[in-house]
Amino acid sequence: ATLRDLLASGGRSYSFEFFPPKTDEGERTLFETIRQLEPLAPTFVSVTYGAGGSTRDRTVRIVERIATETTLTAVGHLTCVSSSRADLRSVIGSFAGAGIRNVLALRGDPPGGPGAPWESHPEGLEHADELVRLLRELGDFCVGVAAFPEGHPESPDLDSDAKYLALKAAAGADFAVTQFFFDADDYFRLVDRAGAHGCTIPILPGIMPVTNLSQIQRFAELSGAAFPAALAERLQAVADDPAEVRRIGVEFATELCSKLLDGGAPGLHFYTLNRSTSTLQIYQALGLGPARTDTTS
Ligand code: FAD
Numbered sequence: 001a002t003l004r005d006l007l008a009s010g011g012r013s014y015s016f017e018f019f020p021p022k023t024d025e026g027e028r029t030l031f032e033t034i035r036q037l038e039p040l041a042p043t044f045v046s047v048t049y050g051a052g053g054s055t056r057d058r059t060v061r062i063v064e065r066i067a068t069e070t071t072l073t074a075v076g077h078l079t080c081v082s083s084s085r086a087d088l089r090s091v092i093g094s095f096a097g098a099g100i101r102n103v104l105a106l107r108g109d110p111p112g113g114p115g116a117p118w119e120s121h122p123e124g125l126e127h128a129d130e131l132v133r134l135l136r137e138l139g140d141f142c143v144g145v146a147a148f149p150e151g152h153p154e155s156p157d158l159d160s161d162a163k164y165l166a167l168k169a170a171a172g173a174d175f176a177v178t179q180f181f182f183d184a185d186d187y188f189r190l191v192d193r194a195g196a197h198g199c200t201i202p203i204l205p206g207i208m209p210v211t212n213l214s215q216i217q218r219f220a221e222l223s224g225a226a227f228p229a230a231l232a233e234r235l236q237a238v239a240d241d242p243a244e245v246r247r248i249g250v251e252f253a254t255e256l257c258s259k260l261l262d263g264g265a266p267g268l269h270f271y272t273l274n275r276s277t278s279t280l281q282i283y284q285a286l287g288l289g290p291a292r293t294d295t296t297s
Helices: 003-008 024-040 056-069 085-097 128-138 158-170 184-196 214-223 229-237 242-262 277-286
Strands: 013-018 044-047 074-079 102-106 142-147 175-180 203-207 267-271
Touching (some): 013 203, 024 056, 024 277, 044 056, 158 175, 158 184, 175 184, 175 267, 184 203, 184 242, 203 242, 229 242, 242 277, 267 277
Parallel strands (some): 044 074, 074 102, 102 142, 142 175, 203 267
């Protein structure tokens, strides 16, 4: 079965996200991580696309390496930033040429950085729903999109953001992956809002385990996600003990995953930061075995 078939069948999906390394050493570390995570048999792994389209070639190459050198199903991210339609067609052609049929279609952050006003390329696309349509026109891609449990930072309110998620589903998206968040209720409320707009595609919750204190501030700035004060306090209290910080971060993420699965979430998507430890520990704590392995592309 393809990734699309698996997701459509209602099976749970477990996935791991990586970023394309800048150096050869980073690439070796990533492939070690991938080898360590491969026995968990995730439904898919995905590779991000750098800000401003800066990693275009590296993203395609890493996704292709994963697809050819491992047993894993690979998903390539793609953004509209600083790209004309012709540029996007050409990247989509590279994915197809490399045998990659699964793409996470994103608008991308404003070229001036998160917080700056969004500016589309004069011959480019304005929003992710247009990229979903472009992918659909160009081939038989399984397409994912982004979703935001606490609302996208540029959205005036949560409901209009959910309406645009539904628009991306109507444009042909097969699934969505969320930004990370720390309160399971934010996720379930998003699923409800999207459902009220007729969006029924699986929405996979994104999990970011906190493994060191310096991440707290950075994560909140990046995503606009509210960092829970109680967790911040617990972590600050053990600031001089990195192993304890990590243990608490993994424990918190494990509890979040449990609540999500118990509440009926269609799977979990782990932001790995190219490391395997937290994901392996959460899997073990949850008693999760290898996921279904019956995807072929
Ligand atoms: P859109 O869906 O276009 O939404 C952007 C804003 O416009 C939202 O406020 C939305 O409510 C609104 N909107 C949407 N459609 C319409 C419409 N038709 N008309 C009017 N308003 C609309 N960034 C990268 O650069 N590389 C990556 O690899 C990457 N991977 C990501 C993976 C995940 C799982 C997530 C959650 C985010 C990722 N991002 C990545 C970040 C993402 O690109 C930014 O959050 C970006 O600002 C929004 O992208 P989007 O696809 O949600 O955009």
